[in-house]
Amino acid sequence: MSEAPIGVFDSGVGGLSVLNEIHALLPNESLLYVGDCGHIPYGEKSPEFIRQRCAVIADFFQQQGAKAIVLACNTATVAGVADLRQRYPHWPIVGMEPAVKPAAAATRSGVVGVLATTGTLQSAKFAALLDRFANDVRVITQPCPGLVELIETGDLQSQALRSRLQGYVEPLLAAGCDTIILGCTHYPFLKPLLRQMLPPSICLIDTGAAVARQLQRLLRERGLLATGPAQETQFWTSALPEQMRNILPALWNKSGVVRSFAL
Numbered sequence: 001m002s003e004a005p006i007g008v009f010d011s012g013v014g015g016l017s018v019l020n021e022i023h024a025l026l027p028n029e030s031l032l033y034v035g036d037c038g039h040i041p042y043g044e045k046s047p048e049f050i051r052q053r054c055a056v057i058a059d060f061f062q063q064q065g066a067k068a069i070v071l072a073c074n075t076a077t078v079a080g081v082a083d084l085r086q087r088y089p090h091w092p093i094v095g096m097e098p099a100v101k102p103a104a105a106a107t108r109s110g111v112v113g114v115l116a117t118t119g120t121l122q123s124a125k126f127a128a129l130l131d132r133f134a135n136d137v138r139v140i141t142q143p144c145p146g147l148v149e150l151i152e153t154g155d156l157q158s159q160a161l162r163s164r165l166q167g168y169v170e171p172l173l174a175a176g177c178d179t180i181i182l183g184c185t186h187y188p189f190l191k192p193l194l195r196q197m198l199p200p201s202i203c204l205i206d207t208g209a210a211v212a213r214q215l216q217r218l219l220r221e222r223g224l225l226a227t228g229p230a231q232e233t234q235f236w237t238s239a240l241p242e243q244m245r246n247i248l249p250a251l252w253n254k255s256g257v258v259r260s261f262a263l
Helices: 016-025 047-063 074-087 100-106 124-133 147-152 159-174 187-197 208-221 241-251
Strands: 006-010 031-035 068-071 111-116 138-143 179-182 203-205 234-237 257-260
Touching: 006 016, 006 047, 016 031, 016 187, 016 208, 016 241, 031 047, 047 068, 047 074, 068 074, 068 208, 074 124, 100 111, 100 124, 100 179, 100 203, 111 159, 138 159, 147 159, 147 187, 159 187, 179 187, 234 241, 241 257
Parallel strands: 006 031, 006 068, 031 234, 111 138, 111 179, 179 203, 234 257
Antiparallel strands: none
């Protein structure tokens, strides 16, 4: 069972930022990835719809023999991780959450910005994180509609993406933010572009590496860490496979087979 694969999924290709962190920390692990690109973005969908998609994808990973699952999507975690943990009580399940705690510790100005989807920012879980960890800081939230769809095209230097991102970060800078949380798994792919836009003193925080460490801890506790060698990573998409094949070289610089996910 320790050599069984790990299932990772997101509403699109954003979760590849988390997959990269998992592969870097756990190179002996075989990985499966589902990008639910045919239903993107989750951030604009109802919680019930997202829970249904989480259940469908989790069932698929179970059929593929996965030993653990990672919800590499903040919105999917908010809507679906509790249901999945009830449904699969003995399955290691790791979710995402915006990095409010490390951002509150990192800020010097006392003002933290959050770039995230509308669904994440409106969730009760995000509100609870603010209540728990952000009592001593001011948090400026910035919903980013349209950003995920632009990242999904794979052109991370387009003028349309640059203009939209500039419009989202300017209010955060004007408010005095010195720390910005990248509250969607798509957004770490924007770090090079953000570095061009932001003063070098701005701290960018995401949670991909922390998710990989949590996965490692859960697998170690259960004696499920693989000794390798890892199998080639397998990818599925609910959109056209050609679209994911075209974008993979920009976001995942390793080999992988892409198939259609028709469920």
